Amino acid sequence: MLYDVVRTEEKMLAKAADRKNIDLNMICSKDLYLDLHKDYQEKFGDIVLQRCVSYFRSIHITAFLESKGVKVVNGLHEAFTAGNKLNSTLKMVNAGIPVPKTYLAFTQESSLKALEELGYPAVLKPTMGSWGRLIALMNDSESAESILEDREHMFPIYQNYYIQEKVKRPPRDIRAFVIGDKVVAAIYRISAEGVWKTNTARGGKAENYPVTNELEDLCLRAATAMGEGLFGVDLMESPDGLLVHEVNNTIEFRNTVPITGVDIPSLMLDYLIDLKH
Numbered sequence: 639m640l641y642d643v644v645r646t647e648e649k650m651l652a653k654a655a656d657r658k659n660i661d662l663n664m665i666c667s668k669d670l671y672l673d674l675h676k677d678y679q680e681k682f683g684d685i686v687l688q689r690c691v692s693y694f695r696s697i698h699i700t701a702f703l704e705s706k707g708v709k710v711v712n713g714l715h716e717a718f719t720a721g722n723k724l725n726s727t728l729k730m731v732n733a734g735i736p737v738p739k740t741y742l743a744f745t746q747e748s749s750l751k752a753l754e755e756l757g758y759p760a761v762l763k764p765t766m767g768s769w770g771r772l773i774a775l776m777n778d779s780e781s782a783e784s785i786l787e788d789r790e791h792m793f794p795i796y797q798n799y800y801i802q803e804k805v806k807r808p809p810r811d812i813r814a815f816v817i818g819d820k821v822v823a824a825i826y827r828i829s830a831e832g833v834w835k836t837n838t839a840r841g842g843k844a845e846n847y848p849v850t851n852e853l854e855d856l857c858l859r860a861a862t863a864m865g866e867g868l869f870g871v872d873l874m875e876s877p878d879g880l881l882v883h884e885v886n887n888t889i890e891f892r893n894t895v896p897i898t899g900v901d902i903p904s905l906m907l908d909y910l911i912d913l914k915h
């Protein structure tokens with residue numbers, strides 16, 4: 639397992655490996671240096687579980703290891719697709735999966751034009767990011783102008799404007815966990831008082847959501863659109879049914895395990911062991 643920060647999830651994975659007698663070697667990516675001319679298959683064993691929090695670090699290491707013939711989960715294709723909201727949304731649009739109406743623009747002026755077409759309220763998201771960071775609600779053209787102006791002073795990566803309709807949903811969304819070809823658990827995330835985002839990183843409260851056929855079908859289609867591996871699928875209940883608004887590449891499950899009773903870290907390890915055979 640490659641990591642950079644030991645979160646509760648990494649500890650849960652290590653404990654699950656212990657229980658299952660799996661020889662899990664934890665490698666801190668911060669201590670790692672890699673020689674492009676060397677062979678790494680022996681050092682990295684049968685399979686690498688990629689758990690780095692830093693997205694750019696993780697895709698660099700995954701690219702390196704894959705080119706050396708090491709199997710990494712999630713693979714580079716999946717990490718590149720699910721780790722970027724533009725890539726993942728495009729894959730889902732092409733697969734006919736219902737997603738919120740979304741535009742892409744590159745300047746303040748063209749974004750405001752896109753917003754006129756889309757209508758308000760709308761949501762601005764960085765194409766790469768998580769935990770609700772830098773996701774801004776634009777209620778009208780005045781607030782959109784100020785938010786976009788702020789972005790113009792940030793790193794160029796924040797000037798790829800992913801603009802989405804604000805979905806009329808209840809104050810909650812759904813997070814489902816896909817392991818290979820199974821949806822193993824799902825939760826409602828109910829937003830904290832006065833917070834419009836539902837991320838548990840922003841105080842969203844988790845409640846069990848029994849996996850329905852509709853949810854399972856949508857999540858498996860969303861996961862297949864990314865490739866194959868471990869995914870966290872975010873969905874919203876719109877007036878027209880479920881919409882998928884995000885697929886996450888490195889799943890966080892610390893709140894889901896106690897609420898659903900599903901041992902997600904064990905199931906992840908089972909999946910990896912199965913891949914080996």
Ligand SMILES: Nc1ncnc2c1ncn2[C@@H]1O[C@H](COP(=O)(O)OP(=O)(O)O)[C@@H](O)[C@H]1O
Nearest residue numbers: 767768769770771802803804805835836837884
């Ligand atoms: N289009 C939208 N309409 C309404 N709420 C949204 C929309 N997009 C995101 N949100 C809210 O913001 C949260 C974070 O958005 P998300 O796209 O999942 O990005 P992140 O990678 O930061 O989790 C969602 O869980 C949801 O509560």
Ligand SMILES: [Mg+2]
Nearest residue numbers: 769770872884
């Ligand atoms: Mg999300």
